[in-house]
Amino acid sequence: MRGRALxxxxxxxxxxxxxxxxxxxxxxxxxDDAPISQKTLARLPQSGRQAVDDALLEACARLLGQPPxxxxxxxxxxxxxxxxxxxxxxxxxxxxxxxxxxxxxPASASALIATLSQMADDGPSADATPNAPSLEGDVSWQTLRxxxxxxxxxxxxxxxxxxxxxxxxxxxxxxxxxxxxxxxLADIIKTDAxxxxxxxxVEPRHEQAVDRMLRELAKRILGQLDSSWMTEREYNAxxxxxxxxxxxxxxxxxxxxxxxxxADMSAAAADVMRALLRELVGTDFGSNTAVELGSLLRLAYxxxxxxxxxxxxxxxxTQILEAANRNNAPMSIGGALYYNTDTFDIxxxxxxxxxxxxxxxxxxxxxxxxxxxxxxxxxxxxETTRYFDNFGMSRGSKQITRDExxxxxTNEQALSSAFAENASWAKSQAIKT
Numbered sequence: 001m002r003g004r005a006l007x008x009x010x011x012x013x014x015x016x017x018x019x020x021x022x023x024x025x026x027x028x029x030x031x032d033d034a035p036i037s038q039k040t041l042a043r044l045p046q047s048g049r050q051a052v053d054d055a056l057l058e059a060c061a062r063l064l065g066q067p068p069x070x071x072x073x074x075x076x077x078x079x080x081x082x083x084x085x086x087x088x089x090x091x092x093x094x095x096x097x098x099x100x101x102x103x104x105x106p107a108s109a110s111a112l113i114a115t116l117s118q119m120a121d122d123g124p125s126a127d128a129t130p131n132a133p134s135l136e137g138d139v140s141w142q143t144l145r146x147x148x149x150x151x152x153x154x155x156x157x158x159x160x161x162x163x164x165x166x167x168x169x170x171x172x173x174x175x176x177x178x179x180x181x182x183x184x185l186a187d188i189i190k191t192d193a194x195x196x197x198x199x200x201x202v203e204p205r206h207e208q209a210v211d212r213m214l215r216e217l218a219k220r221i222l223g224q225l226d227s228s229w230m231t232e233r234e235y236n237a238x239x240x241x242x243x244x245x246x247x248x249x250x251x252x253x254x255x256x257x258x259x260x261x262x263a264d265m266s267a268a269a270a271d272v273m274r275a276l277l278r279e280l281v282g283t284d285f286g287s288n289t290a291v292e293l294g295s296l297l298r299l300a301y302x303x304x305x306x307x308x309x310x311x312x313x314x315x316x317x318t319q320i321l322e323a324a325n326r327n328n329a330p331m332s333i334g335g336a337l338y339y340n341t342d343t344f345d346i347x348x349x350x351x352x353x354x355x356x357x358x359x360x361x362x363x364x365x366x367x368x369x370x371x372x373x374x375x376x377x378x379x380x381x382x383e384t385t386r387y388f389d390n391f392g393m394s395r396g397s398k399q400i401t402r403d404e405x406x407x408x409x410t411n412e413q414a415l416s417s418a419f420a421e422n423a424s425w426a427k428s429q430a431i432k433t
Contacts, residue, residue: 009143011107012115016063017146018104019056019112027053030085041088044081051078059115064150068119076120083116144178144218158223161279162272169268174221176265177214177273185211188246195261199249202242209239213280220276244277279378297354298387299361300377302402303370305344313344316369331356334388338400346370347405351388376406 019026029035031049044052055078058069071079090113092106103109148171162170177184187193189204202210252263253270264270305313317339328334333352339345350357365373400408 009140009146011105011111012063012065013143013146013150014104014108015112015115016060017149018108019060019063020150023056023060027056029089030082038089041085044078044085048078048081051075052082055079055082055116055119058119059112060150062115062119063111071119079116080120083113083120086116087113139215139219141178141181141215141218144174144215144222147222147224148174148178161275162220162223165272165275166268169266169272170221170223172265172269173272173276174218176269177218177221181211181214181218184247185214187250188243196250199246200242201246202239206239210243213240213243217273217276217280220279221272240281244281247277248274296351296386297357298349298351298377298379299357299375300347300349300405301361301364301373301375302405303346303348303364303373305346306369306371308344310341313341320369328352328360331360333357333360334386336388338405340400345402347376347400347402349388351386376402 027049029043030052031044031046033043033046035041035043051074055075058071058079062068090109091101091103092109104112185207187195188202188210189207190201191204193199193201251265251270251273252261253265253267254263265273305316307313307316321337324335324337331352333350333356335348335350335352337346337348339347350360361373361375364370
């Protein structure tokens with residue numbers, strides 16, 4: 001990692017990556033009864049080796065945003081000693097110990113020590129709130145590389161299409177893409193390709209957009225799904241589709257596919273790539289059926305009203321519902337909305353032409369009446385079957401929790417049944433408490 005810019009990498013992520021990469025050496029040094037360097041620094045006893053090992057793994061997990069595990073009093077004491085040792089052992093600048101390179105940035109060292117100190121303070125009632133490093137928005141290849149180096153991340157909070165694939169296949173696909181991204185990018189925009197010249201490439205003037213899409217693809221493979229791509233994708237929709245078609249034809253998972261050329265990756269990893277590409281562009285680009293970017297999209301999201309006044313909330317919900325029924329029909333957008341009058345939570349499904357639904361969600365997420373918009377589920381279909389035949393928006397008639405809504409939107413039969421009773425509602429009907 002030396003020689004590369006780390007300014008945009010979360011300190012927690014760098015600290016975790018360093019712990020993972022140097023775990024064995026850190027463990028040996030922490031319990032070394034005959035150290036070669038920094039001899040004046042007191043080590044932990046060999047008898048506590050297992051407890052130190054467990055503490056290092058727990059610290060890594062917390063740095064990566066995993067829920068904290070409960071520690072007993074003995075473990076807390078060990079962690080306290082480990083925090084003391086690491087505080088003296090970690091070098092965040094070359095000035096601390098001339099002749100020896102720094103271990104990590106000062107902010108990353110502080111994050112590690114703070115995590116260990118918090119673990120020691122938690123004791124038997126571990127109740128720390130994890131502070132997960134984020135992959136929200138546009139991130140660098142270096143951040144993606146560090147994220148990949150942390151094995152727990154492949155199991156943590158996996159979202160989107162990645163959730164249906166094994167971590168081993170996702171790791172292989174991510175390793176191939178992140179490790180070879182420069183060559184992949186160059187191949188996509190190459191104007192005089194000698195290998196597989198029959199594949200249609202992208203014009204070099206779109207290099208920046210292609211690189212952005214490849215980084216988003218890598219992020220999705222790692223299981224991190226956020227809404228930022230939704231606000232950008234439509235501006236480079238044709239580029240995204242061209243890149244997806246190219247990679248679909250370029251990826252080789254067996255030598256039989258292209259004699260004389262070695263396979264790029266296993267079949268399982270290739271499946272991951274293609275599934276995430278489909279998720280990104282919202283279309284089955286590999287199908288023989290002509291599918292446009294305007295294919296049917298069903299998007300579910302959660303938000304919360306910014307007001308805490310029930311009277312204001314009811315007025316706002318009436319406005320939101322009436323605006324939906326007035327504006328959505330001309331765009332062929334339908335859907336359903338549930339609003340929890342006790343918690344001010346909004347759960348909504350939007351269904352219609354993909355580009356229009358994405359644009360509408362962008363508008364909703366920037367509406368000051370909505371707080372914390374987050375996408376719960378995205379489904380793209382090449383078929384024309386709708387769950388919500390009547391355009392507009394209908395209001396759910398019962399209180400509902402996030403878990404209940406998630407179970408509903410991921411089950412076709414449950415979704416159809418839950419909203420069937422609302423199909424006949426007048427589109428401008430006022431909201432009832």
